[in-house]
């Protein structure tokens with residue numbers, strides 16, 4: 001069984017995507033018990049026991065808790081595979097915390113819960129590719145690209161939710177009922193993503209197909225550019241990787 005140290009948003013999304021019984025701990029909230037109630041398995045009161053009993057361990061706590069968690073696990077991690085999903089935490093930091101383990105650095109995103117996630121794995125962690133492919137797409141990257149990967153994929157469900165909210169609210173200001181605007185926008189978002197994929201990621205072609213010369217799309221795109229859409233995404237990336 002996979003053992004989850006931490007049963008929060010990201011660990012829970014992975015566990016639900018994998019859809020199998022788990023071993024899990026938390027720091028007292030009861031989220032581990034809720035996950036076990038849903039998927040089967042066992043809640044353990046102690047991270048060391050979890051590591052001893054798990055076939056592989058996922059670190060699903062917050063990055064700043066690494067040293068404290070590793071100290072609690074101690075020798076139980078000897079010979080174990082420890083998969084970290086901790087944002088901004090290097091393989092060197094993980095290996096220092098778990099010197100007797102095989103450590104793997106991965107950055108997933110929450111759509112793994114629906115098996116439509118994206119997980120980036122730092123080179124050296126190839127043995128985890130098949131596991132994460134069960135819950136979506138996997139990209140193996142040089143470790144130096146992992147922060148940018150997180151800023152491009154892991155945070156993106158939140159950005160897309162914000163973009164959706166902004167677009168829907170604009171529609172409501174334009175006179176659409178909110179529920180109708182939401183349904184229409186989400187169907188458009190899903191269809192547009194599929195279209196971009198079908199066009200091999202050729203964003204210019206997709207834009208040109210929609211944009212009549214002197215027409216309404218051209219006016220709308222120009223307004224988005226004037227209001228700093230590209231700068232906003234660029235600054236967001238810099239904010240994420242800058243810590």
Ligand SMILES: NC(=O)C1=CN([C@@H]2O[C@H](COP(=O)(O)OP(=O)(O)OC[C@H]3O[C@@H](n4cnc5c(N)ncnc54)[C@H](OP(=O)(O)O)[C@@H]3O)[C@@H](O)[C@H]2O)C=CC1
Pocket residue numbers: 005006007008009010011025026027028029030031032047059060061062063065069085086087088107108109110154155
């Ligand atoms: N959320 C996301 O989309 C993504 C998150 N990540 C990474 O995933 C990690 C978790 O983030 P997220 O799920 O959002 O955070 P959450 O706060 O939702 O979950 C953190 C979990 O860790 C548990 N925890 C804290 N201390 C311990 C401990 N000593 N022993 C066992 N469990 C402990 C918490 O317990 P309790 O429930 O009791 O509070 C909680 O269940 C972070 O490192 C983050 O960088 C990476 C990619 C995407």
Ligand SMILES: O=C(O)[C@@H]1CCC=N1
Pocket residue numbers: 087150154155
């Ligand atoms: O917000 C965070 O810190 C985590 C890392 C990536 C997504 N959520």
